[in-house]
Amino acid sequence: MPLPTPPPTLLRDAALFLDFDGTLVPIADRPDAITIAPGLLPLLERLQAALAGRLTLVSGRAAADVRRWIAPLEVAVAGSHGLELGTKTAPRSAALEEGLRHLRGLQAEHAGVLLEEKPLGAALHYREAPGAEDACRAAVTRVALSTGMEVQPGKMVFEIKPADGDKGTAIQTLMQRPDHAGHRPVFIGDDLTDEHGFAVVRDLGGSGILVGEERDTAATHRLRDVAEVHRWLNDACEEMS
Incomplete structure (x- = not known):
């Protein structure tokens, strides 16, 4: 059965986790060739305010790289597939x-x-x-x-x-924080690397939203592409205002 489009009310009282490439920005041939839509940073700022700060970008990119693309906006970032959660990185072996x-x-x-x-x-x-x-x-x-x-x-x-973490374990860790506890997790992503996150939010009583073509997935809803993600997030902001 095809996955349904998420209702715009889904983000009420939620903690929102967003993948970056393929979800917020279209995938490019090279990681440094992506384009940031003019409305993306204002949209993220509105989401952060509407969710009282319960917004995190969970990306395969290094956290510093994601922050560079969204500057000057300050949003929480879990980089390296969630393995960078703001702690100091150990030297490479x-x-x-x-x-x-x-x-x-x-x-x-x-x-x-x-x-x-x-x-x-x-x-x-x-x-x-x-x-x-x-x-x-x-x-x-x-x-x-x-x-x-x-x-x-x-x-x-x-x-x-490293084998000791992924986007799912990052979301689990973040959901234990006082400002996230008791809220429903919602994770939006497009790649196979996002399946760990979809499984965790499902197990925590939340919702995963797959971006792109139908596939076997732990997500519960689907959006067609990056443009539809932006439209849906804008609608969800309107519902929370």
Whole structure:
């Protein structure tokens, strides 16, 4: 059965968690090529006020990178798939540094492959080099095995990240904060990496909203694309005003 469109009343008394790429901004060929719609920052500001601060961006990007794109607006960010929750990041291990050298070499060998280095891991994007998919998968698998990290597939990307957390565990942690406790969690996301978050908000009695095409998912509602996400969030703000 197709997932229904969420009602605009869904955000009343909610704690809202938003993915970034593919949810708030359209996915671009390169992470640094995204565009921020003129109305996005005012919309996030309105949401933050309407929800009394219960708004967090939960992104696969490094937290500092997300903050750079939304500056000067100050919104809570859980970066690196929720593994960055504002705590000081530990130095990279020698094994990870060696793994990054291997991934840099693969990037140099395959035109169009982009290595995105993050505080807690890395991502190999092959959107501009689809023929390099198998090489990227093999490379990140090798690095994951040598570092004790895990591979996280995404849309035209393979990532390595610590195995002790994901977007779902980040949402669980945030929901324990005094200003979030007792509120209903709502998470909006588009990628396979967002399924952890959908499962957690479902288990906490909340709602997950999938952005994009129908698929097997733990989400309970669906919006077609980024533009519809913006329209729905604007409608939800109107309902809360």
